[in-house]
Amino acid sequence: ARPEEPSSGATCLSFWEGEQKYCKFSQLRLVKIYGVSGIKTELEFIRFVLLASPVLEKMIIKPAPVNEGMEMVKELLRFRRASVQAEIVYVDP
Incomplete structure (x- = not known):
């Protein structure tokens, strides 16, 4: 099972959805994210970065040691x- 969502989860989701319209990472080519619990x-932040990075070449994701890796993949x-x-x-991990 995935860890519990923080109580502000809905607020975070609506923030990232709104920011997608205004924010582009036009020079971002590599992203490394460690300790992802899923x-x-x-995941919404990762989705946001993927959608806002038109020249992205690679995103490296290393999960937290205790998670369900295949579901996240x-x-x-x-x-x-x-x-x-x-x-x-x-x-x-």
Whole structure:
């Protein structure tokens, strides 16, 4: 099971949804994110970065030691990306 969502989860989601219209990372090519537990707000942030990064080449994600890795991988791979070259690399903990 995934960790509990923080009580402000709905607020975070609406924030990222609104920011997608205004924020572009036009020079971002590499992203490394460590300690991902797979909660919805983390995944929404990752989705936001993927959608706002038109030249992204690689995103490296290393999960927290205690999570359900394969479920998170399946969800991450479904995310749309602004860059057709963007590769998601999932590193085993």
